[in-house]
Amino acid sequence: MNIHEYQAKRIFKSFGITVPNGLIAYTPSEALEAAKAVSGAGPWVVKAQIQAGSRDVGKFSDKRAGRKGGIRISKTLDKVYENADEMLENQLITNQTGAKGRLVSRVYVEEFIKTEHKFYLGLVVDRVAASTILLVAPVTEKDDAIVKLATEYPDKILKIDLGLQKEINKEQLLLVKDFMHSLVTIRELKAFLNKMLKVFYTYDATMLEINPIGINKAGKIWALDAKIVFDNNALYRHPEIKKLSDTSEIEERELIAAQYGFQYKEMDNGIGIIVNGDGLALSTMQQAAQMGIGTACFLNLKGGVDRDKITASIKLIMTNPRVDGIFINILGGFLRCNLIADGIIAVANDLGLNIPLVVRFEGTNKDEATDILKKSGLFLSIVSDTHEGLVLLKDAIAEDL
Amino acid sequence: MAVLVDKKTKILVQGITGTQASFHIPRAMAYGTNIVAGVVPHKVDKTYLGVPVFETVEEAKNKTGAEASLIFVPAKYAKSAILEAIHAQLRVVVVITSGIPVSDMMEIKHELQNSSTILIGPNTPGVITPMEAYMGIFPDNIHKSGRIGIVSRSSTLTYEVVLEINKVGFGESTIVGLGDDVILGTSFVEAIKQFNSDSKTDTIILIGGIGGNYEIEAAEYYRLLKNKKPIIALIPDDTPLLSDNDGLASEIICRGIITAADKKRILSDAGMIVVDNINDLKSELLNL
Structure with missing residues (x-):
């Protein structure tokens, strides 16, 4: 789960990490008041709050915002108002948001902090090593530079494997200090890094990024940005974090599926695919693409075992107006085919079946599931493999139109 | 021989009385899998699905000679169940459970470094040697x-x-x-x-x-x-x-x-x- 920058900064602050004064604003007038409250004199920074990175180099879909990105230094109060006005209720498109971008419903207004050096600091989980890794990298003015650096000049990033360490040790600390060549003192650096680790472990984060930290002339470290990604599987331990979830940026169908523990994703135009695994989703879409069939959306039921949730999710695909045919491709192991068959019948009885539907069952309770569908009298085709299913569906859609 | 599991492998099931285990274990038994015990902390039943039920992995291992464990324990309790199986020095442990917190798995991986246990999963269909045995939730057909x-x-x-x-x-x-x-x-x-x-x-x-x-x-x-x-x-x-x-x-x-x-x-x-x-x-x- 992601949270907004301002929420992450509140958490940082409660752990003693120094962050600039800032307030959240939902309207340009609120932004103006916020600016007056956080700092007597400018400049200020107005920051679009969306849960995606590269905001600085992003573009707004509505042209009234000009060509500037979602993070703007504003020298006067008039500029604060103007920038907030341009960003709010506008879609911010960055390389992490997809083509539609994300709606900016609030901006964060901060005092501008003058710093001498900037660095990217990150804590991430390395899957293969099952370790926490500390990442330190130099920062240029663009906030998507880190990914570029990682792919083009990976040697310019300092990576320290912390294992399960909850605090940084002396040797590691010296490595970071040497890498930074900056004014920062060992003592300040140690305190800062240990606070980061404390936030990371306290809340079961899988990623914590500060892009960037700023170090001022006095050697003090400021968290000028904050990003925390929490482990969804551990949210039950942190109800106070779960409450911070802002789902306004997520598509409604995606949200419903996620509530049931399933994955739903909209793509282009074409068929709707219902599967029970990532690998099968990719392989089915790939085969479809090779036959010239587009995919409008897919639903991954994973190992679902709850009949009602399965039924409600099948409905998401059947009611998507961009879907011109449905392929249900199930290879049941944990998931039982008969539950899907029950779901199909429930949805068809409820909504009717007015687009071509092809079903392929294999694995657990296949025969029972096939029987259920055959006895239902529904107008659908049952096939024995993915290729056959796609061929049949392609023909059926062509006849349907 | 096949790898990891065959028809002779003696297997215990942690969380055997749960809904999912109750559905999948009889199928695995019918396939030929040698399930010898169940483990349920605070057990109520002495036997379940025809095998003895124990409170700890250690006891189940000592009484039945089980060398492998199949884990169906819910995510919240999975860490302690997995650690128990590792500490009992079972040869193979297969974890069907999904949704285990990342930090729990990091600790488990750390424990594995000093152990000879092979941990398969979590969130896996398991291991199957066709026509002999399977530890997991495979379609049997x-x-x-x-x-x-x-x-x-x-x-x-x-x-x-x-x-x-x-x-x-x-x-x-x-x-x-x-x-x-x-x-x-x-x-x-x-x-x-x-x-x-x-x-x-x-x-x-x-x-x-x-x-x-x-x-x-x-x-x-x-x-x-x-x-x-x-x-x-x-x-x-x-x-x-x-x-x-x-x-x-x-x-x-x-x-x-x-x-x-x-x-x-x-x-x-x-x-x-x-x-x-x-x-x-x-x-x-x-x-x-």
Whole structure:
């Protein structure tokens, strides 16, 4: 789960990490008041709050915002108002948001902090090593530079494997200090890094990024940005974090599926695919693409075992107006085919079946599931493999139109 | 012999009285799997599904000689169940449970470093040696006995591969599902090692997953392996799902490599035959 920058900064602050004064604003007038409250004199920074990175180099879909990105230094109060006005209720498109971008419903207004050096600091989980890794990298003015650096000049990033360490040790600390060549003192650096680790472990984060930290002339470290990604599987331990979830940026169908523990994703135009695994989703879409069939959306039921949730999710695909045919491709192991068959019948009885539907069952309770569908009298085709299913569906859609 | 599990392997089931275990265990027994015990803390029943139930793994192991555990315990309690199995020094532990917190798995991986237990999963279909036994939740009607070893990060894609290669006359020695979670107990390397020295396996099929660098680790191992059996690696195009992956940026920053295209290049450089779809996989298999 992601949270907004301002929420992450509140958490940082409660752990003693120094962050600039800032307030959240939902309207340009609120932004103006916020600016007056956080700092007597400018400049200020107005920051679009969306849960995606590269905001600085992003573009707004509505042209009234000009060509500037979602993070703007504003020298006067008039500029604060103007920038907030341009960003709010506008879609911010960055390389992490997809083509539609994300709606900016609030901006964060901060005092501008003058710093001498900037660095990217990150804590991430390395899957293969099952370790926490500390990442330190130099920062240029663009906030998507880190990914570029990682792919083009990976040697310019300092990576320290912390294992399960909850605090940084002396040797590691010296490595970071040497890498930074900056004014920062060992003592300040140690305190800062240990606070980061404390936030990371306290809340079961899988990623914590500060892009960037700023170090001022006095050697003090400021968290000028904050990003925390929490482990969804551990949210039950942190109800106070779960409450911070802002789902306004997520598509409604995606949200419903996620509530049931399933994955739903909209793509282009074409068929709707219902599967029970990532690998099968990719392989089915790939085969479809090779036959010239587009995919409008897919639903991954994973190992679902709850009949009602399965039924409600099948409905998401059947009611998507961009879907011109449905392929249900199930290879049941944990998931039982008969539950899907029950779901199909429930949805068809409820909504009717007015687009071509092809079903392929294999694995657990296949025969029972096939029987259920055959006895239902529904107008659908049952096939024995993915290729056959796609061929049949392609023909059926062509006849349907 | 096959790898990890066969019809003689004595298996205990942690969480045997749960709904999912109650459904899948009788099927596994009917298939021939040698389930010898159940473990339920604060047990009520003395026996369940015809096997004795114990309160601890240690006791079950001592009384029945169980050497492997199949875990169906809910995610919240999975860490202690897995650690209990590791501490009891079982040879193989298969974790079906999904949704275990990442930090719990990090601690478990740490424990594994000082242990000889092979942990398969979590969030895995398990391990199956066709026509003999399976530890997991496999469909019981699609596998055939044969000489292909399969190790995979995707359960559904594995079933699809099995169905397709069996159509053209092949069968499987053993199938190892590594699981589909962020942190895996066992990665490709252990399975490749086992298959490479298994007299019943001629060819290995490796099925990749989205994100993570487990495939890269496998490539590094395979490159240096002596007397290696051929590996055909199936790496499907991952672009439709990559953008969804929350950890993507951190993986790029951490390792610099991530996409299916990167993996294909590296696995191929290491000497594997790399394909991105099942039809090509079948033709490569027939060409060997």
